[in-house]
Amino acid sequence: MHILGVALPERHFVKHALTHFYGIGNATAARLCARVQVHDRCRVRNLNETQVTALTAFLASPSNSPTVPALPLAAPDFAPPRLGAKFTPPQVQPPPDMLREIKLETDLRRQVRDNIAHQRMIGSYVGRRHAMQLPVRGQNTKSNAKTAKKLNRVERWA
Structure with missing residues (x-):
């Protein structure tokens, strides 16, 4: 499979195959797989079209990709119930996205x-x-x- 002119071996795990790109190491490849929702043990030949499209779109222009939500598991307006006190949830700053600055x-x-x-x-x-x-x-x-x-x-x- 070719993505942006780089040949990725079909039998390799996606996480390891992404290191064929100049500028992507093991840690960055793992973050990238998590970002485009590809499993650790998924092989390149098992990627579906939406995953390939998401991967290609992100690698083509990482700075234009959508931001990662700050609280992916809970809604921003979620607050635990309190007895008698008015609770305001703390404002959470999203962590800086390291992948937006990547050069390849x-x-x-x-x-x-x-x-x-x-x-x-x-x-x-x-x-x-x-x-x-x-x-x-x-x-x-x-x-x-x-x-x-x-x-x-x-x-x-x-």
Whole structure:
């Protein structure tokens, strides 16, 4: 099955298949499945058309998706009965929706590329390591053969 140009394996659980999208990990995939009401153990081949449509619509534009209700299990005007006292339910703020800010595929790749270009432009240590195609996050370069080959390269003119 293809969703937005990404091939999802038919035999995988939906939660694991969604990690094929660039920018979606395990935790985000679990939240996304809960958001579009897909069971944990549902496989991609068992999705019905409404679930596929909901998933595609959300991934196409997460910022335009409908908001999650603050109290999904009770009506907002629900109040437990009190004897003799007038009870006003507290105002509940909905938790911030992390999935509305998600960036996927091309947008995320562009953002990462721009961040690296910014690091190179300002001349930071990280930017210089990126420019030389060396490890950026403190990995060992002494004993790794591929990195040592880059470091000890000799320019030879034929």
